Amino acid sequence: MSSDDFTPEPPRPGRPSGGGPEEIPDWVRQLEREIRLGPAARLRIWLGRHARGLRLGVGAVLVLALLAYLGAAGYRYVQRPADPPRAYPTVRPPAGIEATTSASPPPSAGPFDGTPASAFPEGAAGITLPAAKATGGFTAKQVSAALTKIRTALVTARLDRAFMTAKDRERLVRQFAPDARQHVREELSDAEFVSLATRLAPGARLLPDQPRVQGRVTYRATRDGQGFRVLRVTTNFVWAYAFQGPRVVPGDGVVVVHDTLVWEVPHPDDVRSRDNGLWVTDIRSYVANVDCAAIHKGLLDLGKGGDGKPVATPTPDADSLYDPDRSLDIPDTC
Template identity: 30%
Template sequence: MADLPPDLFDADWAREAERRAMRDHRRATRANRARRLTRPNRGTLLSMLSLSIAVALVWAGFAFLDGTAPTASAPATAPSSTSTAPLRKHAEVDPTRPFADTPAAMWREGAGGIEPPPAHPVGPYSAEQVGRFMERVRQVIITARLDRTVLETGDASPALALLAPALAEKLRPDLTHGNEKESWHVAARLAEGARLLPVQPRVTGWMTPTVNDEGELAIRTNYLVAYAFDVPDPKKIDGPMDIVAVIRQEIEFRWIDDPKYTADSRGIWFGEVRGFNYSINCAQSEHGFLAPSYDNPPYTGAPATRRSEEYFDPHIPMPTEDGCR
């Protein structure tokens, strides 16, 4: 019986790819695309990534580098709300309504923005099986991105508990202090001293059930979450994006249920993962933490190539621009 399901890619390769990608990214501004999954040897379980810090004005992002991205499936349902509202960068900020004057004002609150589409049969999987898996994925996203305990303490144990036990065990080393940059896809964690306002984050996006190349049931997700932060001196705020930070993540969740694998290897695994952050603290992002752009130094890089509203839109391709340097 196999001990582990097929994993992402070799850790040594990932480390070398990260060094190479960061070097190449500084030399050019070419688009970077997601790497296809491969079947590595047993034990190379962790979903390592090549991290590319990307900022337009005051934002940062990350994306897999090298290789070719698979063609994205059309969403099974439209996002929970649209993202066409204009962004008023210098609007007065009301801490009781921090998302006003941003496109996130039109998104749903908290877990209400993570709504699975109606379940239907996918490949050999029944509508009931698909529905159960989508609900499990929904709980993973809620726990990893919205749970205040996870966000504020940095303890990702509640999120790990929803994954296959073998995967959770292999991920634990990357969740220890100092390794947060390597595990951004597992859970969001606030920087020390960063505090959220007492309002629900806003969420938009979708999930799409499919069968991947290995014949496994997979859920492809594309969600944006906007967080509103408290700041020490509200009088110094120039506009809502000083306190609102946005993360976008395209994550494929794989359901491993083949009896050829041991019991602790069955459950939820990560497939392809890509992410991007907008209007966040660059220095904290370098260490894998989330904080608002309030303390960023003035940006002196190339001008933004997109309208600000586009970074709130899950329909546009994952941004890859660089501007933190």
């Protein structure tokens, strides 16, 4: 377990949540791990005459279930209808113009049944953009263009299966501003890249079912630390993936990723052309029901059982892990 707490910082002006042991299925008794990006790995970008200070803080947190196997991997979900709802820490949405997921979930049965993800829309339908309005010197057209670019990057990072299985990250990296790309390549190591994007471990297989998606997009105009106008966009989504594997109880085979990203798009009149485009200034995440060995490499795979020796460990309410408003402050236990 982690000895230090990781509490998401609030946005700052000017900077780019019954029965005995015999009732608990084997996949609940798993370990999970938290990955954090230390201060030495935070981005410090100075862009010449029109430089902007950029800090990239990455916290990738992996969640624990009710019991864990020693030396094993991944949180596993189990639904216990008899248990009353439990309180868990939540976060307050950032200030600004926002939109939450609005599409309806598909009616058919599938691997997400019995989990909160069954009520989520499929794939990109779960990413609803807020109305584009003129704000802070940005025209409605500029706001719309920025939001569309971010949505495209999210679809590539989390939903594009060709990208998930490719070794080359450039399909995503090239969607950033030219002067941001090299820093994304250098500063996001394999273990940290999972906070930004989904890549599958060798041998991991998703079911044909599209991932389920639920969350929120919020934007506001502000100024960065150098005084330049930026459109600051916060995306907060839960992504649920259905992996191939045995399904005994609800949630078997479902891997959950919850990420919160802060993007900045500078006003084109304030910066050089190479600075114009997408920047990501803060990344925080946790994942659940994953294989620890894979996640150490920044890859997703379904958690696997261990030696069967249970270890009692505190855990949040399982359903809370599917809540976009759940705090990402979760102990390191992997």
